[in-house]
Amino acid sequence: MRLEKRNVLGRRNAGIRRFRKNLPLLLIALPAIIYLFVFNYIPLYGLVLPFKNYQYSKGFFGSEWVGLENFKILLNNKQVLIATRNTFFYNLTFIIVGTCVAVVLALMLYEMTSRFVKVYQTMLLLPHFISWVIVAYVALVFLDMDAGLFNGVRKLFGAEPILWYNSPKYWPPLIVIFNVWKSMGFSAIMYYASLMGVDQELFEAAKIDGAGKLKQMWHIAIPSIKPLIITLTILNIGKIFYGDFGLFYNLPQNSPLLYSATDVIDTYVYRTLTVLGDMGISSAVGFYQSVLGFILVLLTNWVVNRIDSDNALF
Amino acid sequence: MFKKFQKLLVFGVTATMLAGALSGCSTGGKKGSDDVIVWYMPKCIDNMSDLDLVMTEANKKFEEELGVTVDLRLIDYGNYGEKMNVIITSGEEFDICQSVSYDTMVRQAKAGAFVPLDDLLKQYGQDILSKWTDLEYATATVDGKIQVVQGQGTYSTAESIVFKKDLVEKYGFDYKNVKTLEDLEPYLKQIKENEPGMIPMMHDVWGAVSQRYYDESIPGLIFDDEAGRYIKLYEATDWLNERRIKNDFYKKGYIAKDAVTQKDTQTEAKSGRYAVMNNTGYYTEDGSKSSSNLGFPCVEAYRGNTVIAAKGGASQAISSTSKKPEKAMQVLNLIWKDPELSNLLGYGVEGVNYVVDEKRSAEIGSRSVIPKSGNEMTWAIWHNCVGPLWDQWDSSWNRIESLQYMQEVNRTAKRSPAMGFILDTEPIKTQFAKVTAVKDEALPVFNTGSMDDFDAYLEDFKRKMDDAGLNDILEEANKQFEAWKK
Numbered sequence: 001m002r003l004e005k006r007n008v009l010g011r012r013n014a015g016i017r018r019f020r021k022n023l024p025l026l027l028i029a030l031p032a033i034i035y036l037f038v039f040n041y042i043p044l045y046g047l048v049l050p051f052k053n054y055q056y057s058k059g060f061f062g063s064e065w066v067g068l069e070n071f072k073i074l075l076n077n078k079q080v081l082i083a084t085r086n087t088f089f090y091n092l093t094f095i096i097v098g099t100c101v102a103v104v105l106a107l108m109l110y111e112m113t114s115r116f117v118k119v120y121q122t123m124l125l126l127p128h129f130i131s132w133v134i135v136a137y138v139a140l141v142f143l144d145m146d147a148g149l150f151n152g153v154r155k156l157f158g159a160e161p162i163l164w165y166n167s168p169k170y171w172p173p174l175i176v177i178f179n180v181w182k183s184m185g186f187s188a189i190m191y192y193a194s195l196m197g198v199d200q201e202l203f204e205a206a207k208i209d210g211a212g213k214l215k216q217m218w219h220i221a222i223p224s225i226k227p228l229i230i231t232l233t234i235l236n237i238g239k240i241f242y243g244d245f246g247l248f249y250n251l252p253q254n255s256p257l258l259y260s261a262t263d264v265i266d267t268y269v270y271r272t273l274t275v276l277g278d279m280g281i282s283s284a285v286g287f288y289q290s291v292l293g294f295i296l297v298l299l300t301n302w303v304v305n306r307i308d309s310d311n312a313l314f
Numbered sequence: 315m316f317k318k319f320q321k322l323l324v325f326g327v328t329a330t331m332l333a334g335a336l337s338g339c340s341t342g343g344k345k346g347s348d349d350v351i352v353w354y355m356p357k358c359i360d361n362m363s364d365l366d367l368v369m370t371e372a373n374k375k376f377e378e379e380l381g382v383t384v385d386l387r388l389i390d391y392g393n394y395g396e397k398m399n400v401i402i403t404s405g406e407e408f409d410i411c412q413s414v415s416y417d418t419m420v421r422q423a424k425a426g427a428f429v430p431l432d433d434l435l436k437q438y439g440q441d442i443l444s445k446w447t448d449l450e451y452a453t454a455t456v457d458g459k460i461q462v463v464q465g466q467g468t469y470s471t472a473e474s475i476v477f478k479k480d481l482v483e484k485y486g487f488d489y490k491n492v493k494t495l496e497d498l499e500p501y502l503k504q505i506k507e508n509e510p511g512m513i514p515m516m517h518d519v520w521g522a523v524s525q526r527y528y529d530e531s532i533p534g535l536i537f538d539d540e541a542g543r544y545i546k547l548y549e550a551t552d553w554l555n556e557r558r559i560k561n562d563f564y565k566k567g568y569i570a571k572d573a574v575t576q577k578d579t580q581t582e583a584k585s586g587r588y589a590v591m592n593n594t595g596y597y598t599e600d601g602s603k604s605s606s607n608l609g610f611p612c613v614e615a616y617r618g619n620t621v622i623a624a625k626g627g628a629s630q631a632i633s634s635t636s637k638k639p640e641k642a643m644q645v646l647n648l649i650w651k652d653p654e655l656s657n658l659l660g661y662g663v664e665g666v667n668y669v670v671d672e673k674r675s676a677e678i679g680s681r682s683v684i685p686k687s688g689n690e691m692t693w694a695i696w697h698n699c700v701g702p703l704w705d706q707w708d709s710s711w712n713r714i715e716s717l718q719y720m721q722e723v724n725r726t727a728k729r730s731p732a733m734g735f736i737l738d739t740e741p742i743k744t745q746f747a748k749v750t751a752v753k754d755e756a757l758p759v760f761n762t763g764s765m766d767d768f769d770a771y772l773e774d775f776k777r778k779m780d781d782a783g784l785n786d787i788l789e790e791a792n793k794q795f796e797a798w799k800k
Contacts, residue, residue, distance in 0.1 A: 054425070055425055055426045056402060056403070056405065056422070056425045056426045056427045056634060058426065059405070069743075072744040073744045073747050073748065075744075076781070077748055077782075078778070078781060079748070079751050079752070079755075144572065145571040145572050146570070146571055146572065161571075163571060165572055165574070165575050166571070166574070166764060166766075253572075253575035254575065254577075255574055255575045256574060256754070256755045256756065256757075256758045256759050257574055257759055257764065257765070259755050268751065271751065271754055271755075272747055272750055272751040272754070278743070278747065279403065281743070281744070281747055
């Protein structure tokens with residue numbers, strides 16, 4: 001009896017102690033927790049909107065239920081299909097290419113010993129902070145069909161100008177290149193930071209055992225950042241049906257001739273539904289997007305669980 | 315010591331972020347109190363720095379007559395539609411707003427964003443009603459209810475084509491006799507061959523459809539005047555022919571290669587790189603309207619007057635979130651009643667924003683003013699936005715003759731048989747959304763002619779339109795139109 005009580009007390013004390021110990025960490029996380037709660041949890045009640053015929057005057061709760069009426073837009077709609085396909089495959093490519101590039105960059109940074117490491121880091125990170133609007137105009141300097149750099153050079157050699165903004169075929173690679181260029185710095189730094197935490201002795205031991213640089217990377221560096229790679233990939237897969245609006249709207253200059261290659265769900269929603277102003281239909285498409293994303297996260301996590309349960313998220 | 319500082323730092327950062335997060339939630343604040351009328355409007359000109367000055371003057375009148383003040387909130391013209399949409403959708407409390415466009419107004423009115431004004435106008439708006447004609451009634455009415463206070467204005471614009479004057483003179487082109495798009499070709503060819511820096515034609519020339527058709531407000535359809543019913547846009551022969559010619563022009567290099575991505579045609583035209591441009595307002599015989607709008611000498615060719623469809627023009631709506639719609643209506647009524655007040659809101663304050671032109675005032679027998687222009691211009695609300703345009707004092711903005719001419723045109727121009735008809739989109743909501751998406755994708759391409767293969771693109775467009783449910787819309791539109799006619 002007594003023993004049990006002490007045990008409970010002890011456990012509670014341990015809980016308090018742990019809380020005390022982690023308080024600074026919790027405080028640091030607090031803004032993010034509040035942000036998540038305010039912007040991601042409180043608005044969850046909005047999920048009833050896709051099932052309603054929203055009327056300003058009747059308000060949120062007063063508007064009538066229409067069931068799945070608003071979801072009819074998704075049926076037999078080629079444009080939504082194209083947009084979904086584009087969103088999925090672009091993001092998939094971003095995840096694969098982006099991760100590879102970032103890991104390679106992190107390894108290169110790790111191998112670098114000169115004092116210029118900081119400079120390289122900054123240079124890599126810089127694009128991350130430039131708005132897509134500006135990037136889009138930088139791209140225009142290169143690609144402008146009359147006065148752009150590329151076509152200028154082509155003209156110099158007597159070649160016909162390439163009509164970048166009129167032909168969809170150029171855009172899949174262009175979009176991937178620009179997105180990877182813009183995002184690689186940020187993820188490379190994350191992998192680099194995680195590499196810094198790897199015990200140096202491992203590398204030294206490998207070196208003594210005669211492992212070359214490539215062997216060291218393959219057998220020590222990559223396995224040690226594997227958990228981070230997996231976590232980031234799962235998180236990114238969760239967003240695979242969310243197109244980066246800034247990228248897909250600005251970079252192709254919103255050219256209607258390119259929609260077949262550049263339209264993603266977000267730009268479709270923006271284009272069609274801001275004009276239409278129908279809250280029900282817009283939120284139905286948003287709902288569709290998040291359900292697809294949710295299913296994919298569960299799926300990926302399940303797959304990771306089967307292969308390597310230590311690294312799964314839950 | 316250092317530890318302590320570290321702790322402080324963590325605390326400080328956390329606290330500021332927290333405060334930031336919390337205050338972020340309450341920026342919607344500053345709600346109108348009981349005696350303040352909150353009024354949203356787009357900025358007519360970029361620099362409206364005399365807002366406080368003008369509104370202090372105007373509020374003296376509002377305060378004295380009605381016991382309220384007006385809090386005029388100006389939003390950049392380019393962002394107005396989007397911002398207003400957010401304000402209305404989020405249910406923010408305000409009293410009056412200028413409608414973004416006719417179609418937006420109808421949509422928002424149908425969704426219940428505005429107070430129906432029939433009773434309010436009868437009770438408090440007699441001075442408005444007495445200045446309205448059937449045109450204002452027709453434009454302001456949605457589903458049988460008056461939804462907005464429609465400003466006076468022209469309902470039929472004189473369309474024109476604008477030519478850069480020096481080039482027309484250099485090549486001796488007979489611009490006055492341009493009647494069709496084809497007539498332009500020889501001139502465009504000359505420009506293309508002899509003026510390397512110039513782009514022969516701005517893509518929005520002949521943007522509006524031919525005189526025979528009008529009312530493009532239903533996506534994918536067009537009202538055929540002769541047949542007296544709606545037809546599919548891609549079956550309208552004039553429309554198709556003009557797009558085909560544009561495509562031909564595009565391939566010959568008469569239209570800029572990047573036309574389809576150009577967003578701001580006005581700025582583009584002002585660059586002076588174009589030989590032929592679309593009208594910048596309405597036709598003036600001496601080209602003065604386009605010359606002053608574009609900033610270089612221009613001449614214009616008259617294309618014809620548009621048919622009156624009573625769809626458009628600035629209007630003011632009273633929000634359904636307003637706690638005092640009666641007061642809001644009284645404010646609007648006072649503006650329509652008192653020309654001093656409407657001109658104060660339009661031109662600004664005497665001595666600061668304009669001076670009175672005594673000589674011309676004596677000549678025409680009513681007040682004439684000289685507003686500041688260019689960089690000195692720090693206030694302007696166009697009078698049709700204020701409301702009573704015909705009460706405007708004579709100035710370079712609008713001469714008294716042109717005001718009279720506009721009213722004359724309103725009386726005499728041809729009217730659409732579909733004037734006042736509004737499609738109820740509820741039964742065809744999803745088809746409407748899908749067709750709109752197809753239209754928004756394809757029209758910029760058709761209007762600039764920038765497709766590789768016109769016929770292939772057209773076939774694809776037809777197929778996409780039909781897949782999206784164009785037939786349902788056509789059927790519904792004609793059914794509702796027939797029912798409405800009776």
